[in-house]
Amino acid sequence: MLKLLNTNQIKSRSFLKFKSVTRILASMSTTSGLIEQSIRDKLVKILSPSHIEIINESYMHNVPKNSETHFKVLVVSNKFKDITLIKRHRLVNDILKEELQNGVHALSIMAKTPEQWESSNKVIESSPNCRGGFGK
Template sequence: MNFGAFARSLTRLYSTSSIEGLTAGESQLYNKLQKAFDPIRLRVADVSGGCGSMYAIDIASKSFEGKSIVKQHRLVNDLLKEEIKDMHGLQLRTSSK
């Protein structure tokens, strides 16, 4: 299943307009990404059933303009490298718009 189909199947997605109801893990990732990238769009969801072992992140930021998808993903992965160590997986979607 591709990220788009998977993301649409999620019942909980969070945007930059509200972080109410985030789990502790989602909130930690959300706040770190928000501070580093000042995103236009940011969605963070624990897709592991609540245990925090897998997350889906959808982020759009002007910081990514002119960068390839690989470079955009590297920026996010570098920022979250400590958190990623404890994850089973990370689904990442980035864009500049």
């Protein structure tokens, strides 16, 4: 079953520590920003994931409210079988080339096979705090 995660309304990084996303998904709105939806649509169309989560982390950075500039994606797909991690990342970056050239400043990628996802702890670690772009 494909589980889609909308994070447009997430304001707390502590959410990312939940092991079971299903309960939280039921209570969330299904609306997302245009860029987030474009990312989701392209990854679903090309990779046919069994599980996908797209997390808009823009709120953690010094950008205007409701920005879509910083994302973390988790994609679980059979299409990653026998592909090295670097090639998986290159594939996702290539699929999202237009978004990366037009406003998406940062993209963190977790690309797993279904077997890797099932044997994992299914926890998406929270990203580090923004350091202002200058390492401060």
